[in-house]
Amino acid sequence: MKSIFGALSNAKPPVLRYRMAAFPLALVFLPNAAYAAGTTAGTTISNTASATYNDPGGTQQTTPSNTVDILVDELLDVTVASADPGDVTVVPGSTNRVLSFVVTNTGNGSEAFRLTANTSLGGDQFDPTTTSLVLDTNNNGVYDAGVDTVYTAGSNDPVLTPDASIRVFVLSTIPGASTDLDRGLVNLTAAATTGTGAPGTSFAGQGQGGGDAVVGSTGADGVDDGAYIVQNASVALVKSAVVVDPFGGSEPVPGAIITYRLVATVSGTGTLTNLTIGDAIPANTTYQTGSITLQSSALSDAADSDAGEFSSNAVAVRLGALSGGTSRTVTFRVRIN
């Protein structure tokens, strides 16, 4: 503590001691570590001391000092953070897939920020095609098509007060050629419209409230990555047949019963929805009423609430949604005419 004030303990102001005049252009000012937001830009810091004492007559007197006024400059700082809990799952060829980001003004003045998304990044398997950036103007944290405002650079750059945040949605199309577990990265950059640069870069007179605008420790721009991951699924259908003839053998003769067995196996990390197995009854055979089973449980032939039906001389079983790694077995019987 003593050393700090040592220079001040003499009567002369210490500022003249430094050889600033000798190297006026060679010195680079570094900003101090920024507080989150901190004192609002344009605030005037006024300092006045006062003294009280008793004059020779014993009367108390009060003397004020001069007032020193200092203006607080605008510090330009911003952060961007991905707001998705993890990679956003997509299927190949899908459109308007949403990544979420939060842009926060960590400076001390109101500032507009220019937003840009970049998809040409290393470390991924595909480049999404970003179709639009959308501002969460109703501030509910969820992308609402047609409600939230589409962002246009230079026309509605979001203006954030100190410490304020806005959620930004990046909408992309996923390439049709991408395959299961491929990742595609997109980053969002927010840059102060007053200017960016190395910390300490100053924009004279451009700060809120008439001071300078000075680039803070973030460089006045922020960036973060979001990621899409493809979860795809495919289904393999295997059909087999068992023949039982009227004579206890397995010859495909008239009167023999054929039991068809259809096994649908879903692979991949995704889910197939509305999966339906359909199979036409072969020529020269007759469907055996009430013979449809799913996972060994009988299904009715009528088009009703259960999953199976027989109509137009074909068997159909609705399997619904099946995720990768699961399978379903359907059987039905016909008689050879």
Added chain:
Amino acid sequence: MVKQGLIFAAAALLAAPALAADQVSLVSEVFVEKVVVAPNGRASTLLKQPDVVMPGDNLVFVVKYRNQGAQSARNFILTNPMPNAVAFREAAGEGALFSVDGGKSWGRLGELKVQGSDRRLRSARPDDVTHVRWAFRQPLPAGASGKVTFRGTVR
């Protein structure tokens, strides 16, 4: 400029009646510490009298006093309220007294308590300080001068 001139004139008018008794003069100065890097890469700290500062800047406050009267001034107390936007850090030397309640009560920093966010009393920290003061035990002799200094950080 016109506005400044008017303020000046008004201040002079207000001060005029007290002028006869203005035995002690005070001058307040505020410096900002700037870390500078010279071409040889060495960083050093420079004190400047700033027009503008940024959050996080470290300020050094200097108050110079002088007894310009012919008699000593007794019970001399020098007080500096902290500007709201500045967090007190430390005072030079011994003998400073502090207030954390807007100047109502005074004490050494370690003796003062404030109500924390959990509504319980806790020991005051430097950034709780609202006023700093120096109470001189001895009368300030005629012609004597000196200075007090303290530091703060722009919030």
